Amino acid sequence: MGKLALAAKITHVPSMYLSELPGKNHGCRQSAIDGHKEISRRCRELGVDTIIVFDTHWLVNSGFHINSYDHFEGVYTSHELPHFIRDMEYQYDGNPLLGDMIAKYASQKNIRIFSHHIPTLQLEYGTLVPMRYMNSDNQFKVISISAFCTSHELSDSLRLGQAVVEAIEEYDGTVAVLASGSLSHRFAYDHIAEKCFNDYTREFDKQMDHRVLQMWKEGKWKEFISMLPEYSINCFGEGGMHDTAMLLGVVGGENYTGKAEIITDLFASSGTGQLNAVFPLQ
Template sequence: MGKLALAAKVTHVPSMYLSELPGKHHGCRQAAIDGHKEISRRCRELGVDTIVVFDTHWLVNSAYHINCNDHFQGVYTSHELPHFIRDMEYEYDGNPVLGNLIAEEAISSGVRAQAHAISTLTLEYGTLVPMRYMNSDRHFKVVSISAFCTVHDFADSRRMGEAVRRAIEKYDGTVAVLASGSLSHRFIDDQRAEQGMNAWTREFDEQMDHRVVKLWREGKFAEFCRMLPEYADYCYGEGNMHDTVMLLGLMGWDQYQGKVEFITDLFPSSGTGQVNAVFPLARTA
């Protein structure tokens, strides 16, 4: 019987890669990078063999998709932000066994899910950025699941998260799950982009993000789940926050009462709100 060992909401801001490079932004995201490395350390300590990522940079317009390739290798440049991420080399191993189990469980619950082993289906940076800092030595296998869901119901994304949990329980191994995406996600206006590198776009978004962090710290997920559709809408949630819906489906939805641990405290990046946060696995307080 498989084991879910760690679940987290993580940032994937491309300024983390920029933070590595010489120049005026060198070191600007070190706290976020350190948070990823701490999550990696915990996963290794817990015996994790595979990391499943709900990737809000994998945009899909129909169905839910699971990348079940057994190997990933390439050089990535972001079309969206090539001045932030360019020529980033990567190589990771996949886990088709777990990926196909997830698809089977999702389909059995009525979710329109598809598993793919297509060599030209590459990874998006919602997966690549966390793996850069958590998995540079290829210690973990990787399964990436689309979470920028443009025409999808929260109810289906919740069922997708539940299916991932069931698949893990059937899998012969130990798994961590990452919801890779922001809190608020209203990018700063272009003319203010440079000065807004470390700011929220709107006061409303900043105040809402702080309120959500407080709810998570206190384990008030019944309240959070009720507000989630409006929060995702009013604060421009990344991928409409389907990654967060999937994560909470995995954790028990509004019955979950775990008090979230913030490995990297809430910070702004180019107008958006970001965290690295570990969700305790107990479903009740």
């Protein structure tokens, strides 16, 4: 019987990669990088062999999708922000067995889902950025699940999270699950992009994010799930916040009683709200 060892909501801002490079932004995201390394340390202590990432940079227009290929290798440049991420090398092993098991259990819940073994289906930076800091030695196998869902219901994403847990229970191993995406995501308008490199685009989003974070710390999950659709719409949630719905499905939905542990404090990046937070497992 498998074990779910860790669940977290994490940032993947591309300025983390920029933070490594010489220049005016060197070190600007060190706290976020340190948060990723702390999550990696915990995964290693817990004996995790596979990390599942709900990736809000994998855009899909129909169905839910799992990248279940057995090996990922390449050099990545962001088409969205090539001035932030370019020529980033990566190499990770996949976990086709667990990916297919997730698809099996999700299908049993009448979720339209596809598990892919396609060599040319590459990873997006919602997976690649955190794996750069958590998995540089290829310690963990990687599964990426699409979480930028343009025509999907948040309730289905929550049920997909439940299916992930059922698959893990059948799997012979130990797994961590990461929801890779922001809180609010009103990306900075181009004419204020430089100004908002370390700030929010709108005060409304900043205040909403702080309130949501307080709810997470207090364990008000029933209330948060109730407001999630409106929060996502009104604060431009990244990928529709399907990663967050999936994560909540993993930890128990409205029945979850844990209180979020903040690993990296809430910070603004290019107008958006970011953090690293572990959701303690019951």
